[in-house]
Amino acid sequence: MGAKVMIVDDDEENRDYVQFTLADEGIDVVKVGGGAQCLALLRDGFRGLILLDVTMPGMDGWQTVKAIVDAGLLKGNLISMLTSVEHPPADAVELTSHVLNYIKKPYDQDKFVAFVRSSIELLGDGHGNRP
């Protein structure tokens, strides 16, 4: 799997917007509509930056984070919430060590791209080698 970025959002327009924004920068994105699909891709071997919407039917973003951690699928990934929700719920603090950023919509496009590039750089190739 070549893509290093996964967008998890139940809204197709949001998914496409992220894809188009990053495609312009030469960054491939894989798109999924919910937490269950996110987990499936992780089991299939995806490793990279996971941009996670919060408000989704069924499994919300925070529940998805917990499911990723409980399934032992966090290693090698960097999770950032990408949401219009202003503040995380109080109990999200229990997941604080697993979520490395919280980006509020609407976001500055240049800063968003810089963050994505920086995250890909931070993760490297999974063997400590930076791109």
Place this chain on the structure above:
Amino acid sequence: MGIGHSARNLVIIGSSTGGPSALKSLFTLTPPLDAAVIIVQHMPEYINELLAADLQVSARMPCRVVRGGDIFEKGRLYLAPSGRHLLLGSLGNAYFSQGEQVNYVRPSVDVFMESVRRSTFNKIAGVILTGMGIDGAKGLGHLKEIGALTIAQNQESSAIFGMPKAAIELGAADEVLPLDRIGARLSDYIGSGSPS
């Protein structure tokens, strides 16, 4: 483990969600400091070495993960490793505790900051950056009590304002600053040449 020359000045930064980006920005704008800089960032273990390498590039200061027995040296950044609480001994030596999580995290910013004793250092500065929860608020309060300069990141520049807000509400922060002014403030304070 090397025997280093203990730094006279200490900067301690606590951060969580939003921290890696904030730290990178902060250090890109900060000249190398005449202090040992210890960072307690809540993160998964596999990010430890990756973040250290990343910050070394941004900060133009050597950066590595703390090892037990380290004597913190000036002009260097140190990252607290995940899964253990980091503490500072009375001789300026780093050591670890395998105690329970504090504020849902391990390492806890509170635990490290509260272990710092004034007598070991000339100048101390404590900073709380973006993050959920309240970790670091009491710790920053302890640093303030022992005469440190204490700074909380402001709401506008924080990804999540929880930790800085908790520190501010506790009265622990001398100053509330946007991210892009924290580095300059640290540089002014550490570089002033006179004891506080």
